[in-house]
Amino acid sequence: MNRRVQASQKRRRLTAAAARVLHEQGVERTTLADIAREADVPVGNVYYYFKTKDELVRAALSEHSAYLDELTGRLDELADPRDRLKALVQGWIDQRDLAARFGCPTGTLAVELDKRADGDLDAEAGAVIRRLLDWAGGQFRELGLPDPDGLALTLVAGYQGMSLLTNALRDPGVMSREGARLLRWLDSLEAAEASG
Template sequence: MEHGHPGGASERRARILAATERLLRRYGPAKTTVADIAREAEIAVGAVYLEFASKDAIVEELSQEQHRAVMAAMRGAAAEGDRPFCDRLRAVFDARARSFLSLADGGAHACDLVHCQSRAVKAAHARFCDEERALLRDLLVRGARAGELHVEEPEVAARALLRAYASFAPPWLFEGPREEVESALAAVHRIVLYGLVRREP
């Protein structure tokens, strides 16, 4: 720890994270080493290990931050006003796609923090998937209680929705022409979501 500087450790941690993020955007996790991170942060290699047990621990924290930002956008969309639940579900998927796409503007490897072969990124992404499934399940349950949606098994329905929208999440979201995403997403909304609307017998 850095004595005489109460905020020294947290400041050093922030410098390490910022340096790592810059490197990852340029080179990706596989080509970034702890020595690279220390050099970029202008600290000793040993100081990196005072804050993080490994490179994977740094990458996982940064990946979690990116996933948290996406989840915050999705939760914000889910909570907007008193709109019908189908419209809220649509807004959630739109917010997810926009948030992930915005990462692509951050450099050649910017998307690696939400999708790559790194164990750390996979761990962060798995937690994100659990959270987004829980968010969808909650919306489906509430929509069914409100009499707006026809959903017999919310967990199964949430998983099915995520499969239906898989191409609008990493890695597939980044592979097609960006200008086609919005129209394709709108088409999937029409086909998938509005079939959930409860209709009078």
């Protein structure tokens, strides 16, 4: 394997590790050594690829964005936008144990970054959430429902709320119950569409 491929793989491991560790520990508690350990690379290598913790946070946000693109790409393979939205919610429910321990990866990072006095990383975290809102709005638009962007906001706000409460209460059941409520809500929108 050539050096360029090895360097690319090492950077990729560091980026994925940064996303995991920052989600689990938060920005302030995470050190570059924590990320190096998670990526199984010497700590000096972290500095080669990322000069500051903020660069690692930015890389973690890119990882969240790439994951969202991958997820929505898979969901877009489903023919019906209702099925896409329901599969999204089911995916959230399936992550309930992780949410109980650490909350939403992007949402918790956005909140933490907003409390910092410097930088623009909070806006970058918000941009990842905006992409989810835009995708969901597109699904509601495809269904022909009124106020698709408002419905997307309701859906994503529901997720962020249930994720926060699941984490705060350390109760995965909150995610299950509220996710089921979101699925029923989507069904009710289907019924409104069918009768309208």
